[in-house]
Amino acid sequence: xxxxxxxxxxxxxxxxxxxxxxxxxxxxxxxxxxxxxxxxxxxxxxxxxxxxxxxxxxxxxxxxxxxxxxxxxxxxxxxxxxxxxxxxxxxxxxxxxxxxxxxxxxxxxxxxxxxxxxxxxxxxxxxxxxxxxxxxxxxxxxxxxxxxxxxxx
Numbered sequence: 082x083x084x085x086x087x088x089x090x091x092x093x094x095x096x097x098x099x100x101x102x103x104x105x106x107x108x109x110x111x112x113x114x115x116x117x118x119x120x121x122x123x124x125x126x127x128x129x130x131x132x133x134x135x136x137x138x139x140x141x142x143x144x145x146x147x148x149x150x151x152x153x154x155x156x157x158x159x160x161x162x163x164x165x166x167x168x169x170x171x172x173x174x175x176x177x178x179x180x181x182x183x184x185x186x187x188x189x190x191x192x193x194x195x196x197x198x199x200x201x202x203x204x205x206x207x208x209x210x211x212x213x214x215x216x217x218x219x220x221x222x223x224x225x226x227x228x229x230x231x232x233x234x
Contacts, residue, residue: 084140174200
């Protein structure tokens with residue numbers, strides 16, 4: 082198995098490094114890293130990682146800013162990642178942390194690293210241990226902040 086890790090220089094935290102570290106902690110897989118300027122560059126990076134560099138799955142990590150135009154750019158990037166998944170029949174795990182999700186830089190750094198690491202765990206589960214994901218279905222898992230748990234009936 083080969084995992085692609087696409088990240089950006091626009092991010093204020095090295096999310097790619099956290100993802101690579103976590104992937105190595107949970108699985109023995111080849112890792113191909115590709116860093117691009119911003120989130121709108123991630124779809125083509127993911128496509129290159131899949132089609133040209135032989136990755137079986139890709140993590141796309143980015144940090145959009147907190148303004149409305151940044152939300153729009155993140156939405157466009159997300160649409161591109163979805164389209165790339167459909168074009169390649171490969172999962173692309175989108176790992177975005179918006180700057181306005183955190184109260185300050187300390188919380189932002191904590192959130193970005195935690196979300197990258199938890200999505201790396203999910204990536205390993207998706208490609209090597211899908212039975213674990215089946216057991217977690219409907220349990221309110223969240224990446225970054227605390228899990229919400231299942232809805233009470």
